Every structure is written in structure tokens, then in C-alpha cells.
Amino acid sequence: MVVCGDDALAHRLAAELRDVYGERVTLVVPSAREPHRPRIPPPARALGRAGALLGRVSAAMVRPSPLSSEAAGDGAEPPEETLRILEAAQPDDAALTEAGIAGAGALALVYDDDELNIHAALRARRLNPRLRLVIRLYNRKLGQHLEELLDQAAAVAALGAEDPGDAEGEGGTTTVLSDADTVAPALAGAAVAGTSRVIEADGLLLRAVERTPVPPGRPGEPGLCTLALLSASANDPADATGSAAGDEGPVLLPDDAATAAAAGCGTVVLETVSYTGRPIRRRWLRGRGAPLASLFSRRLRWSLAGVVGAVLALAVASSLTMGEDPVHAVYLSLLDLFAINDPAVNEPAPRKVIQLLSGLTGLLLLPVLVAAAFEGLGTFRSASALRRPPRGLSGHVVLLGLGKVGTRVLARLHEMGIPVVCIEGDPEARGVALARRLRVPTVLGDVTQEGVLEAAMIERAATLLALTSEDTTNLEACLYARSVSPRLRVTLRLFDDRFATAVYRTLRAAHPGALTRSRSVTYLAAPAFAGAMMGRQILGAIPVERRVLLIARFEVRGHAALEGRTVAEVLRPGRLRVLAVDTSAPDDPEPDAAGATATPPPVEERTPAQLVHELGDDYVLRPQDRVLLVATRQGLGELHARNRQTAAVRSAGSGAG
Numbered sequence: 264m265v266v267c268g269d270d271a272l273a274h275r276l277a278a279e280l281r282d283v284y285g286e287r288v289t290l291v292v293p294s295a296r297e298p299h300r301p302r303i304p305p306p307a308r309a310l311g312r313a314g315a316l317l318g319r320v321s322a323a324m325v326r327p328s329p330l331s332s333e334a335a336g337d338g339a340e341p342p343e344e345t346l347r348i349l350e351a352a353q354p355d356d357a358a359l360t361e362a363g364i365a366g367a368g369a370l371a372l373v374y375d376d377d378e379l380n381i382h383a384a385l386r387a388r389r390l391n392p393r394l395r396l397v398i399r400l401y402n403r404k405l406g407q408h409l410e411e412l413l414d415q416a417a418a419v420a421a422l423g424a425e426d427p428g429d430a431e432g433e434g435g436t437t438t439v440l441s442d443a444d445t446v447a448p449a450l451a452g453a454a455v456a457g458t459s460r461v462i463e464a465d466g467l468l469l470r471a472v473e474r475t476p477v478p479p480g481r482p483g484e485p486g487l488c489t490l491a492l493l494s495a496s497a498n499d500p501a502d503a504t505g506s507a508a509g510d511e512g513p514v515l516l517p518d519d520a521a522t523a524a525a526a527g528c529g530t531v532v533l534e535t536v537s538y539t540g541r542p543i544r545r546r547w548l549r550g551r552g553a554p555l556a557s558l559f560s561r562r563l564r565w566s567l568a569g570v571v572g573a574v575l576a577l578a579v580a581s582s583l584t585m586g587e588d589p590v591h592a593v594y595l596s597l598l599d600l601f602a603i604n605d606p607a608v609n610e611p612a613p614r615k616v617i618q619l620l621s622g623l624t625g626l627l628l629l630p631v632l633v634a635a636a637f638e639g640l641g642t643f644r645s646a647s648a649l650r651r652p653p654r655g656l657s658g659h660v661v662l663l664g665l666g667k668v669g670t671r672v673l674a675r676l677h678e679m680g681i682p683v684v685c686i687e688g689d690p691e692a693r694g695v696a697l698a699r700r701l702r703v704p705t706v707l708g709d710v711t712q713e714g715v716l717e718a719a720m721i722e723r724a725a726t727l728l729a730l731t732s733e734d735t736t737n738l739e740a741c742l743y744a745r746s747v748s749p750r751l752r753v754t755l756r757l758f759d760d761r762f763a764t765a766v767y768r769t770l771r772a773a774h775p776g777a778l779t780r781s782r783s784v785t786y787l788a789a790p791a792f793a794g795a796m797m798g799r800q801i802l803g804a805i806p807v808e809r810r811v812l813l814i815a816r817f818e819v820r821g822h823a824a825l826e827g828r829t830v831a832e833v834l835r836p837g838r839l840r841v842l843a844v845d846t847s848a849p850d851d852p853e854p855d856a857a858g859a860t861a862t863p864p865p866v867e868e869r870t871p872a873q874l875v876h877e878l879g880d881d882y883v884l885r886p887q888d889r890v891l892l893v894a895t896r897q898g899l900g901e902l903h904a905r906n907r908q909t910a911a912v913r914s915a916g917s918g919a920g
Contacts, residue, residue, distance in 0.1 A: 264796055265362045267291040267354045267383060268373035271758055272399070272442060275789035276371055276796075281345050283900035284797055289362045294350045354383035359390060369395040369796040373442075377402055381409060384437075388413050392420030396437045397795045401667055406439035413437040438795040442788035447671035449787055449806050451679065453754045453780045454660050454672075454728040469814070469842070470534055471805045476527045487874065488840070489522045490893065491515045491807045493529035513807050515895050518836035531807055533842070533893070535874070559638050566631045573624045574600060577617055584613040600625040649695070652684050652704040657723040659684055663710055663740055664731035665694025668756070668784055672730060677701050684719045686710050710740045716747065726752040734758060738766060745774055752778045758785065787811060790896055797903065805893075814842075814893055820886040824905040831880040833890075838898030841890050843872040848887035 264286045266277045277290045351358035354372065364370060370387050372380040377400050384398050396413060400406040417435030471490055492514040513531075514521065522530075559567075574596055582592040598604035599621030607614045659682035662673055669685075670693055676683050685698050685705040698705045708715040710731075721727065727744045729737035737755045744751055753770070757763040763781040770779045787804055790813050794801035805812040819825045825833060830841045872891060875882075884890065894902070 264288045265291065265359075265364060265367045265370045266373065267358075267362075267371065268375075268399075269293050270373075270375050271785045272373045272788060272792070273371075275785040276373060276792050277346060279789045279793040279896065280796065283896045284793065284903055285345075285900060286797075287345050287347075289347045289349060289367075291349045291351050291354060291358060291362050293352055354379070354386070356386055356390065359383070359387055364390050364394065367391065367394060369397065369798075371397040371399075371792055371796055373399040373792065375399075377405070381405075384409070384413060388416050388437075392417050393435045395435070395796065395798065397792055398437065398439045399442060399792070400439050401441055401443060403441070403444070406441070410437045410439050436798075440788075440792055440795060441671075442784060442792075443667045443671040445791050445804070446668060446782070446784050446787040447675045449804060450668070450672050450728065450730065450754065450756075450782055451675040451681075453782060453806065454676070454726045454752075471812075472532050472534055474530050474532055476529050487533045487535055487876075488842070488893075489517060489530050490533050490805065490812055491531040492517055492521070492525045493531065494808065513810060514837070515807060515810060515812060516835075516837050516840055516893065516898070518834075521836070531805070559635060563631070563634055563638055567635070570624060570628050570631060573627075574621075577621050577624070581614070581617050584617070585611070596621050600628065649699055649705040649707065650702050652706070652718070652720050656682060656684070656704070656720055658682070658725045659720070659723075660726045660728055661686065661716070661719045661721055661724045661744075663727065663729045663737070664756075665692045665698065665705075666730070666732060667693065669730045670694035670697055672728065673697060673701075673703065677703065684724070686715060686719050711736065716740065716744055721751070722747050724748070724751065726754065728754050730756045732756075734762065741770070741779075745770070745777070749774055750777045754780045754782060756784060757781045758783050782806060793896075794899070797899075802891075810895070812893055812895060813899060814891065815899065817890050817892060819884045819888045819890060824902050825884050825890060826886050828884055829880065830875055830878065830882050830884070833884070834880075835898055835901070837895070839892060839894040839902060841875055842893050843874045843891040844878055844882065844884065845872040845889040845891075846878075846885075847872075848885075848889075 264280050266273050266280070266288060268274075268276070268290075269292060273290060273292060277288045280286045280288045349358070349362055351361075354374075359370075364387055372383045372387075374380050374383070380398050380400060384396055387394055387396060398406070398409065400409070414435070414437050417437070421435055469487070473493070494513050514525075517525070574593070577599075578589065578593040578596045581587060581596060582589045585592070587595070595604065596617070599618045602622060602625055604618070607618045610618075660676060662669060662676070662683050662685045665673065665685055665687040669687075673683060673685060673694055674697065683703055685694070685703055687695055687698075687705065687707060688709045689695075690707055695705065695707075697703075704719075706715060706718045708718070710716060721744050727741065729740050731737055734757050737757065741753050741755055744753065755763070755766070757766065763783070767779055767781055770777075787806060790804055790811055791801045794813065794815060800816045802814045802816055805814065817825060830844075834840050872889070892899075892902075
């Protein structure tokens with residue numbers, strides 16, 4: 264496996280492939296002494312922090328990790344020289360050739376530059392048409408076109424290959440992923456109470472729900488299965504007793520016995536949900552009402568209504584006193600209102616009084632019309648400006664940082680109908696344009712300066728979501744927000760695991776009545792990129808405290824660890840379990856008279872996958888089935904290892920025969 268990148272995601276991905284899947288990895292990174300993109304000189308502070316982070320992560324990857332020891336299970340040391348670090352300013356032909364791209368199984372291009380990744384992908388596809396490509400792109404539409412282009416190039420190269428079997432292999436595929444899109448649902452779900460990670464697969468809608476501890480003797484709410492037993496530190500306030508996991512971390516994928524014995528422990532349960540329709544529109548969002556309400560203020564609208572009511576009252580009085588037609592009476596009242604009617608010198612007294620009152624109403628109408636003109640002009644001028652937080656806003660989410668991740672999270676929160684106030688220090692950040700288009704209230708300023716969080720109404724907010732790329736900035740904003748609102752729910756984006764653990768425990772001890780969560784973008788995104796490199800379809804990631812559970816879909820055919828085994832045999836407590844099985848494919852497609860086999864039904868015509876409790880643990884997986892699995896990263900690595908071992912044994916047995 265070859266991984267090319269310039270930030271923390273490349274190191275996380277290399278560690279994932281080496282420690283979890285046991286692959287030999289070549290990591291191509293730019294030199295710490297020479298930036299790989301000199302045309303965009305970053306600040307000296309950012310360079311120093313990036314260099315220190317690169318050195319710290321590289322040192323951590325060179326020494327044996329506890330993750331790999333845990334995956335081994337017997338304390339054995341990981342194989343030597345499984346990770347090779349290669350420094351190259353650009354992923355050009357020379358660098359890719361030195362990395363061994365000709366014999367590699369997969370290549371991940373995770374530079375923080377879409378253009379650089381595209382150029383490298385075109386070079387790699389030319390050097391090795393059968394290479395499995397995983398590309399990191401922020402632009403979704405461009406990613407779709409790039410997938411089609413590179414897959415077509417691989418198909419053309421395979422047709423011209425000497426070995427016809429090359430065209431039928433799993434190689435030559437292209438997968439375009441975005442780390443921001445991968446982690447946005449998890450971050451949005453962590454920020455809002457009552458929401459959770461929803462995953463759609465094979466016609467099923469599944470969501471993970473975090474449940475508080477249930478008192479002994481009281482039955483808990485039913486669920487599809489228990490995904491995790493939360494640690495005592497995750498149950499805020501931190502007074503939960505009887506936690507099965509203690510303070511060391513959660514217990515992932517426990518068996519039935521462990522779940523039954525964990526009385527008084529918080530759990531993460533998987534549930535099936537039905538389609539809920541379109542998200543609710545936010546009523547407080549300006550511009551979603553009638554056109555008049557979007558142009559003029561409430562006070563001006565009431566003033567206009569008062570003038571119209573006065574004109575109608577004068578018209579009714581004129582019709583009753585003078586015996587005139589109502590339509591003609593309205594016409595005369597309007598003439599008097601605009602002072603274009605003749606003076607009622609020789610008219611009766613009631614007519615003179617009505618004319619005077621109409622003139623007075625006209626004087627009152629003049630400032631109202633001027634105010635309407637200014638308000639309408641101001642509305643059109645401010646259409647391209649950022650909106651300020653409304654006065655009556657409360658219970659909202661304060662989103663700090665509108666970079667790549669913050670932009671995707673903002674879009675997800677807006678789709679869910681959740682009120683958001685954004686804070687961004689850079690007026691040219693990519694998320695500012697989205698906030699302006701969605702009319703989301705945004706405060707421009709440095710969050711570390713006094714008054715910025717107050718402008719976002721942090722004292723009335725429900726959640727603070729700190730998603731800047733600086734751990735210290737996120738922590739400083741969290742500490743200041745907690746001093747203003749001690750019970751504020753906080754979700755931090757932190758990279759360093761040890762630093763995140765220390766921050767989490769300190770905040771929990773200082774504010775036991777408030778919820779605190781820490782999330783790492785690279786930690787959540789790396790499993791999806793690694794799964795794509797291994798040829799698996801990772802449907803989603805469910806964060807459980809600082810760990811991750813993966814939802815993956817597998818084809819049973821050709822997978823020795825699944826084919827012909829029962830659901831109970833596939834189960835690995837703490838590692839892997841089967842959630843559902845797609846049994847819509849026919850058992851044995853019989854050939855017709857011409858010798859052709861029947862075509863399977865289209866995917867959209869298939870029935871939804873059946874859950875495990877509907878099939879039973881004794882169900883034997885057929886080659887044509889597709890299974891939906893939930894597993895830890897170690898569980899997926901073990902499944903892959905068992906598949907290779909079983910395939911090797913079968914191959915050796917057939918060769919001996």
C-alpha cells in the first residue's frame with residue numbers, strides 16, 4: 264500500500280493499514296525542511312506547528328503501538344519494516360516509481376490540495392492501470408467526473424492487457440472520498456441532543472442511540488443490538504456506578520452475557536428507524552416567510568396597516584354621511600389623502616371634516632413611505648452581507664470555524680433544521696459564502712478576543728462546536744464558554760489523543776453537570792479511507808467516545824471467512840458481528856436453453872435486507888448473499904487476515920490434490 268499526503272490524515276491512514284490490516288505501507292510525505300507547495304508560503308507559526316506534529320506522529324509510528332499489540336492478542340511484536348517513509352516534494356513520476364507504484368495494490372492520495380491529488384491520480388493510473396486508487400477531494404461534483412474518467416481509463420487498459428483476467432479483477436477501481444463529508448454527520452450528531460448517526464444500507468435505516476444508565480431492576484428500552492458499554496467517564500455527571508468499562512474506555516460490541524451483567528452502565532444501542540420525510544424548516548430564519556415580511560420590519564408593516572385602515576374608515580364615513588357610492592367614496596378619500604382634490608369650501612360640514620382628516624392621514628403616510636423605501640433598499644443591499652444573530656435566539660448551536668469540516672457540518676445542521684450561529688476569523692474562509700447564501704447568522708472575529716462569543720449569544724446557546732484546526736484555539740473557546748455558561752454542551756475537535764483525554768477528564772471534573780465530547784477528524788476519517796484501499800465498502804463510522812465502530816458491507820462470494828458459515832460462527836464478541844443479510848439474490852440461477860444464466864433483479868427492485876433476528880443465528884451465508892457488518896477496526900483486520908489464511912489453506916490443499 265502506498266499513501267501520499269502532507270497532513271495528519273496520511274499518518275493516521277498509514278498506521279491504520281499497518282496496525283489493523285497488517286499491510287506493508289510506503290508513506291510519501293513532503294520534506295519537513297522544504298514545503299511541497301512553495302507558491303503558498305504559510306506563516307512561520309503554522310510551519311513550526313506542522314513540523315512538530317509531523318515529527319511527533321512519525322516517532323509514534325516508528326515505535327510499536329499498543330493498537331497493534333492488542334490486535335495481535337498474544338503480545339507479539341509487529342513485523343519489521345512494515346512502514347517505509349519516503350520524502351518527496353511532489354508526487355511526480357520519480358517519487359511514485361520509487362514508492363513501488365508498479366507493484367502496489369492500492370494508492371491513497373490524501374494531500375490537502377484537490378489539484379495536486381488529481382495530477383498524481385492521472386500519473387498513477389498511467390503507471391499502473393490495475394492500481395486501486397483512493398483520492399481525497401473536497402469538490403463532490405469534480406470527484407464524480409474523476410471517478411468515471413479514471414475507471415474508464417483502467418477499463419481500456421485492461422482490455423488491451425495480455426492477460427484477460429486483469430479486466431475482471433478488483434483492481435483498477437477509483438474511489439473518491441472527502442474527510443469532511445465522512446465526519447460531518449458524526450460531528451453534527453455529537454453537537455445536538457436527540458440526534459444520532461443514521462446509516463442507510465440495503466433499504467435499512469439504522470441509527471446509534473446513546474442511552475443513559477438504567478437503575479437496577481428496571482428494564483431498558485429495546486434495541487436491535489448493543490454496540491458498546493460506555494465508560495464511567497462518559498456518563499455525565501460522573502457519578503455512574505457499576506460501569507463495566509470503568510474509566511479506561513468503552514467496551515465495544517459486547518456479547519449478551521456482558522450486556523446483561525453491565526447493570527447501571529450507559530450503552531450505545533443500534534435501532535432501526537423509518538423515513539421521517541424532509542427536515543423541518545427553521546421558522547426563525549429570515550427570508551423564509553412572505554415577501555413583505557422579508558422586505559419590511561414588523562413595526563413598518565403595522566404602520567402601513569394603520570394607514571390603510573384609516574383610509575377605509577374615512578371612506579366608510581364619507582359613504583354614510585354623504586350617501587355616496589362606496590367605490591366613489593374610496594376614490595375621493597384617496598384624492599384627499601394625496602392632496603390632489605379640490606378644497607371642500609362649499610361642501611357640507613361632514614365633508615369638510617373628512618377632507619381634513621384625509622389630509623392629516625396623508626401627512627402621516629409620507630414618513631411611512633420614506634421608511635419603507637429605505638428598508639427595502641437596505642434589505643437588497645444586505646442580501647449579500649452576513650446576517651447578525653437575531654435578538655430572541657436561544658437554544659442554538661455555536662459553530663466555531665468555517666473551514667472544510669466546518670462548512671460540511673454547517674450544511675448538515677442546516678438540512679436538519681437546527682439553528683446555528685457561526686464564528687469565523689477569516690472573512691475569505693470557504694464556509695463564509697455558504698453561510699451568506701443560507702442566511703445563517705455569522706460573527707467575524709477572533710474567538711480568543713473578548714466579545715466575540717458574546718456576540719454569538721453563547722450564554723443562551725445549547726451547544727458549542729469548536730472545529731478549527733488549532734487545538735489550543737478550540738480549548739480556549741471551550742474554557743471561556745464554560746465560564747459564561749457552565750452547563751453548555753461542548754464538542755471539541757482535538758487531534759492528539761493524550762491531550763484530548765487530559766482535557767476531557769479535567770473538564771468533566773470541573774463541570775460534572777455538563778456534557779463534553781472530543782472528536783478527531785483524522786481519527787474518524789482514516790477507517791473509511793483504509794477500507795476503500797482494502798476494497799471494502801465502508802458505509803459509515805459510529806464514534807463511541809474516542810473510538811470508532813465501522814459499518815461495512817461485504818459480498819459473501821469468494822470470502823472464505825464468510826462463505827458457508829453461520830451468523831453465529833462469524834460473530835466475534837468485541838470485534839465483529841453481523842447486523843443484516845441481503846438474501847434477495849436467487850439461490851441457484853439456472854441457465855436457459857441458450858445456456859445463459861438468469862439476470863438478477865435490479866438493486867432498486869430488491870427487498871430490504873433482513874435483520875439477523877429475523878433470520879436466526881443458524882442461518883448459513885450463501886455465496887450470493889451480501890452481509891452488513893458492524894466491527895471495530897481490529898475486527899475488520901482480523902476478518903481480512905482470516906480470509907487470507909483460509910484462502911491460502913484451500914489453495915495449498917487443491918495444489919496438493
